[in-house]
Amino acid sequence: MKLPFRILILIWLFFCNSLLTAQAQRIISGTVTDASSGEQILGASIVPGNNGQGTSTNMYGFYSLKLAKDIETVAVSFIGYKTSQILLKAGQSVYNIGLEPAVIAFEEAKVISERKSHTSSTDVGRASVEVDQIKALPALLGEVDVLKVLQFLPGVSSAGDGNSGFYVRGGGPDQNLILLDDATVYNASHLFGFFSVFNA
Secondary structure, eight states: OHHHHHHHHHHHHHHHHHHHHHHTEEEEEEEEEETTTOOBOTTOEEEETTOOOOEEOOTTSEEEEEEETTOOEEEEEOTTBOOEEEEOOTTOOBOOEEEOBOOOOOOOOOOOOOOOOOOSOOOTTOOOOOHHHHHTSOOBTTBOOHHHHHTTSTTEEESSTTOOOEEETTOOGGGOOOEETTEEOSOOEETTTTEESOOO
């Protein structure tokens, strides 16, 4: 008789302990939304006032949190919103919370950098021809004509077949200034204009 009685006492004590534990806790739930747009906030943190273990909202903005009876406040926070302190009331288990967006003012950011130059030269209208480029062109009678090479540059056209004269951007052959060692060359061709006087 004593053994069943002791078992009955143990079961009764376990049941009473479970009731006391259940009465010492409460469950709150609800949704967290944007106060201005009403949009549900995913991942908002709900933490008890004593900084205990909290929870976060799911993809629908819903949360459920088990608290001790002595907890009176919970803090609801999310990045970009003001933290809201919720005062818990006796007998109330649903708390729908609207968070106000936080306006964060930063000082102006200045980015200072050196601009990369994409221009190799600022001399307008100047074009250079390397000696290797001149020698790579076809030669007439074994000699490359320097003035004929100029006709391959942009904006330069020939004055005619078999003529060493050339036009630059619509000008005439007589409007070209040809210099050799800073000395003006007035007749830059010979043999009736077929060849220039310059050697490559």
